[in-house]
Amino acid sequence: MLVLDSVARSLHAAQQQQQQRQQQQNAVIDACIVLNHVLPEDTARFLAAAQTVIACDGGANRLREAFPEADVDVIIGDMDSAEEASIEHFVSLGQQRGRPCEVVRLPHDQDSTDLQKALAHMDTSDVQGRPTVVVLGALGGRLDHTLQHLNIGLQHVDRTRLVFVSDECFTEVLPAGETELRIQPGEEGRACGLVPFAAPVRATTTGLVWNLQPTAELELKWGALISTSNLVQPDTDTLTFHTNNPVLWTIERSPVVAA
Template structure:
């Protein structure tokens, strides 16, 4: 099963419609706040709607819009997307793709990127995806293989997260061998895959991996 979490920052309803409809796996859709309006507009029905509904233009949805509605107190310590992610960990299996979580307010985007680390702690693969970007995070001892003909966009950029990281990158235009990345520079921005498969191996630390288009 693949779980889709849909936030408010959807710029293109056709993009959302295509991502949801092209999934070959069984799907479970969690809509966050205004995200439920986007899911309905894309011709789908959320399995769960969760949020404080402070951004939804139509207010709290009617019960007919969803199998389950979870109303959150607007005075809380986590965002609607984090609450949805925790719900997904407890009630679903398989990969989780978060849509509509990038763009708009920078603080929200950075907060949503930080949520990728929750997936590592839970042993679940979590992606942040929009029209031109797919982000994921790997931890120490993990190896990520990206097939050139399946990559998302043209470029692959990596960033150490929450401290330094020791990284080996093979199959890239600019390879690395046990390189210690400490951030505060743009050394690992806009790399390109040159082999059939590219491999990112992480010896220690956390690494944010961004597949990006133009």
């Protein structure tokens, strides 16, 4: 009987975990922007949850190769890397499904990136507060590209929540002031970091193993202290941050989800 009870409890726990993951997968995000770099293995779940899917130039190739059945609402860029076969594929697919794929061909502009073009094209007039935009293919690869994408997160921090997703982590720029983040069970791991990006940061945090308190000696800044390899406290479901300047937050993804 004890063995049966143990099995029943294990099955119940597994069912609850599966339900939590399904709820997370069904969560709606305002937009998903796909860039021309390696995409997370579970890209399909972010595409399905997004109200709008935007492929930036060569991002259309990435989607056609790995997720050819994806619904793509917009393909945008100067099309120096997008293959015509990829563009035609998603235009045709949109026509078949009654969900048109808009193709926006822009002149080459050395002063703006594909991500900036996509954000400028987005219509968020009906979104209350800061729209949530998941960006895929922004991390890894060339360091200058990664830094530019994070810089765009900083530029938009007060009006758009940009969440950069890779197989390894979730990363975003938190605005100055108060921020509360909910930990997603089965979605996020414990290892995390809080990194100054534009200016020195004085931060107060809760929910971390090594919480930060603003003191004369404790200021996050390059060339001195940055908070890496911190951990979320076990059984914590909410983190709070109070900072005087925007700060880069990153947390590892659960290997189960990223696999």
